Amino acid sequence: MAKESTTIDIGETSTVTKSTSHALVDEKKKGFVTAAPGGGYKRGLTIFDFLLRLAAIGITIGASSVMFTAEETLPFFTQFLQFQAGYDDFPTFQFFVIAIAIVASYLVLSLPFSIVTIVRPLAVAPRLILLISDTVVLTLTTAAAAAAASIVYLAHNGNANTNWLPICQQFGDFCQTASTAVVAASISVVFFILLIVISAIVLKRH
């Protein structure tokens, strides 16, 4: 029955236990502190994203409605058979009005997702959804804007080789209104690129 035994001197242990509990509390504090700066600048970016969306809604609704109301009726007699010009004379402009209207409604529907990312800046799923759908909508917007721009260019300059006459020389107001709509759609393209870049920066891990 030979048992090993040892004697342990228990001195003043209260400071030791206090320091270990401090370490636990400090770790908890540290964990809390590192979460906040990542949340800080990301929250700023998501708020900027929301404001960009509001601006893009305004611009796309403006572009679509300006093109929709771009009519002109000539008061005098000309060599042309056509005395009226409207957006529905050009299939490309019809596509422009419909496509930009779809883009505007998408932006309105994406506002709740943007608000969710403001409230939870570190959530990945709504950000990824916004990034993917923003990319698709960017494609649609660029298509509409570029196609309408090429028709507007043709209307301004014509083409000697194909005998396409520049109609802007007769329909000045119509051309001006259509050009304004195309410029507004191009600005919304820039906004979409900014939105995609913001989503990518917010998504990335440290």
Place this chain on the structure above:
Amino acid sequence: MKNESTVIDVPAESSSAMKGSAPLIGVARDHTTSDSGGYKRGLSIFDFLLRLAAIIAASVAAGTMFTSDETLPFFTQFLQFEAGYDDLPTFQFFVIAMSMISGYLLLSLPFSVVTIVRPLATAPRLLLLVLDTAAMAFNMAAASSAAAIGYLAHNGNQNTNWLPICQQFGDFCQKTSGAVVSSFVSVVFFIMLVVLSGVALKRH
């Protein structure tokens, strides 16, 4: 000088128990980096392959539009008997834009290789995503403006007295339409590239 002291009995057979409980510390693997590095590396390789396919699509588009000349052998009502891409400024823009897109994709291949080698680095990924987005918008602009002119060449416009030239220049129209379709395929590749970079960037 009074010390508190206590006596602890240490049983002799404790060595086996101690041996069994020792190696807890070294077991904790770094789960997150190795697992996410695995599927992100797969995404990077897919990104590289998509880039190669997009290079082919973009250069085919530029080349087809560039060589779409046609000269009519017979006499027609039109004053113009030749048609080429340089007769339409939109098609000139298309050729230049698709060539720039092909050049950009070639130059972005090293960055893609870097993301394969280091799947967890975010800086090259973010750079590729931003540049790919801009290049995609540029590509789409060229493709859709050429498509609008191509539609006009096929159908004409009665209201503005723009006659459809495809009825005379059939080969020219066919080649330009093929170039536009190839350019749209390149846009689809770009969309996939952007979405891929976004998914690969995300944290867990």
